[in-house]
Amino acid sequence: AQSVTQPDIHITVSEGASLELRCNYSYGATPYLFWYVQSPGQGLQLLLKYFSGDTLVQGIKGFEAEFKRSQSSFNLRKPSVHWSDAAEYFCAVGARGGYNKLIFGAGTRLAVHP
Amino acid sequence: NAGVTQTPKFQVLKTGQSMTLQCAQDMNHNSMYWYRQDPGMGLRLIYYSASEGTTDKGEVPNGYNVSRLNKREFSLRLESAAPSQTSVYFCASSELRSNQPQHFGDGTRLSIL
Numbered sequence: 001a002q003s004v005t006q007p008d009i010h011i012t013v014s015e016g017a018s019l020e021l022r023c024n025y026s027y028g029a030t031p032y033l034f035w036y037v038q039s040p041g042q043g044l045q046l047l048l049k050y051f052s053g054d055t056l057v058q059g060i061k062g063f064e065a066e067f068k069r070s071q072s073s074f075n076l077r078k079p080s081v082h083w084s085d086a087a088e089y090f091c092a093v094g095a096r097g098g099y100n101k102l103i104f105g106a107g108t109r110l111a112v113h114p
Numbered sequence: 115n116a117g118v119t120q121t122p123k124f125q126v127l128k129t130g131q132s133m134t135l136q137c138a139q140d141m142n143h144n145s146m147y148w149y150r151q152d153p154g155m156g157l158r159l160i161y162y163s164a165s166e167g168t169t170d171k172g173e174v175p176n177g178y179n180v181s182r183l184n185k186r187e188f189s190l191r192l193e194s195a196a197p198s199q200t201s202v203y204f205c206a207s208s209e210l211r212s213n214q215p216q217h218f219g220d221g222t223r224l225s226i227l
Contacts, residue, residue, distance in 0.1 A: 009154070032213050043118070043204060043218035044157075051213050090156060100145050100164075100208050101172070102216060104156035 002027045004093050006105035013081050014113045021076040021108050023091030032094040033074040034102065035065055039087045047089075050074060061085070086112045116140050118219035120205050126225045127195045135190040135222050137205030143217070144210040146188035147172075148180060150201040151221070157204065163188055164210060195226045 003026040013019055025031060032051055036044040048059025055067040065076045074091060088109045092102040121136045139146065144165045149157040149172075159172030161180040169180050177199060179191045188207075192199055202223050206216040 004156075034215060036218075041220070043220045044206075045218075046215045049213075049215055094213070100210060100214055100216070101147075101159065101162065104149075104158075106154055106156040 002031065002093055002095060002103045004091050004103050004105035006089075006091055006108050008108045009106070010109045010111065012111040012113060015083050016080050019076075019078045019081045019085070019110070021089050021091075021110070023074045023076065023105060025072050025074065025091075025093045027072075027093055027095070030069065033065075033067060034092040034094070035059065035063070035074070035076050036090045036092060037061075037087050038090065038107075044090060047076070081110075081112055083112045083114060086110055118205055118207055118217055120203075120219035120222050122222060123220065124223045126227065127192075128227055129195060129197060131195050131226075133192050133195060133224075135192075135203055135205075135224075136187070137189065137219060138187045139205075139207040139217070140186065141207060141217065142185070143207035144185070145208050146182065147206040147208075147216065148178070148188070148190045149204045149206065150174065150199075151204060152201050160190065160203075197226050200224060200226045 005024045034049045035047040050067045088107045090107045091105040118139045147162040148160040163169045163182040166185045181189045202221045205219045208214045208216040
């Protein structure tokens with residue numbers, strides 16, 4: 001069965017610092033991988049996605065993520081965090097083929113200090 | 115461009131009451147989904163509709179029913195609300211293929227006393 005683990009429940013960084021949010025997945029093959037962001041009181045917004053090809057994918061708002069098959073990981077990074085990046089971040093995996101069903105991680109809440 | 119619209123945004127119910135959450139999308143997507151979000155548990159799929167005329171159970175379907183009214187609309191019904199169903203409910207839509215991202219509404223915050 002598919003599963004997604006986000007080991008960090010809360011992370012606090014200073015504005016301008018770099019950021020890495022971890023995501024590990026369990027799946028028998030290479031899944032589709034997504035990162036979503038949720039601002040308070042809002043729905044989820046897609047940051048980026050990995051389907052195939054280049055393992056480093058670029059997303060919106062200056063985010064990028066790297067797929068590492070050997071580590072079953074899809075970590076999200078940003079070189080310099082802005083106060084507006086404070087939100088909750090969710091990693092999700094989808095199975096290739098079949099219907100479009102996603103499994104979400106529990107989320108990482110990011111706080112940004114000025 | 116509304117995307118996915120959910121109504122109502124907030125609701126308080128008493129145990130045993132019934133309620134229907136409404137969802138509509140204007141992106142001509144084939145597939146629609148209902149999730150619940152609870153602290154520390156991410157989003158869990160309640161029901162989904164791969165295409166108009168079909169519905170299937172997700173991870174946590176007990177206590178819920180759904181109706182795919184047409185291609186645009188997908189409703190979620192609580193027949194007899196229980197405090198354990200206090201949650202934030204999200205509707206999403208996407209194309210049928212599994213490599214397509216899902217688009218989310220802003221959620222319905224439901225409290226059951």
